[in-house]
Amino acid sequence: MRHPAFLIIQDQALLQVPGVTDGLKPGGKILVNSTLNSTVLSEQLGQKEVIALPATSLANKFLGRPVPNTALLSAFFTLTELLSQESLAKVLKKRFKGEVLEKNLQLIQEAAKKVPAGLWKEQENSHVASS
Template sequence: LIVQDQSLLHVEGVTDGLPADGGILVNSSLSSRVLSQQLGREAIAMPATNLAKELLGRPVPNTALLAGFLALTHMLPLESLVSSLAERFSGEMLERNTRLIEEAAKQVPPGHWKEVAHAHGA
């Protein structure tokens, strides 16, 4: 489950349907430990909006969160995300997005969800 805004964690039912061993990636400046304690299950925090502001100059967390998800699951290589962005962006904007992908991937434990993602066919 990817949560783009940590305030959504307080919405009833946001984790309904998520398996007990399912992961939660949250756009948050809190630590993963604090989020996990608040939720009563493992959660991984990533300051995606902060990264996007720093590297893109805009508060758009989606690319960073997708990069984090790919790094956690190894479902696709990060290069696939870069290639997709290259179809839309070029020059400095592509360079900034590529840097964002690289930095976002460093924010999470690589492959941490690999076995769970493949077991559930995510």
């Protein structure tokens, strides 16, 4: 995909890498795993639509491990409404059991609460590459 409409940055240290947002479609949206304020990140990146989510902190809280991917997916799906939280939970139920499952379900619920639902919904079809 040459010009994605969305970018998920899993590690805020990547913000220091020159060109990290190169290729993002004009008006593209960025979700960053960061404890910084979204406004600060927006100014730092020179982008209008940046959402910060402390995904690593959330993962540490619920899972006891610094694995931000599930929290970031939950937030992304909440922002775009491309997939419901129920669908994400269904996938997790196929992968995990018992206490690990319960902690992951709590994690996705908490991550979803931290972002505005449907904020990026209008972009849902523009992520598809066209030629």
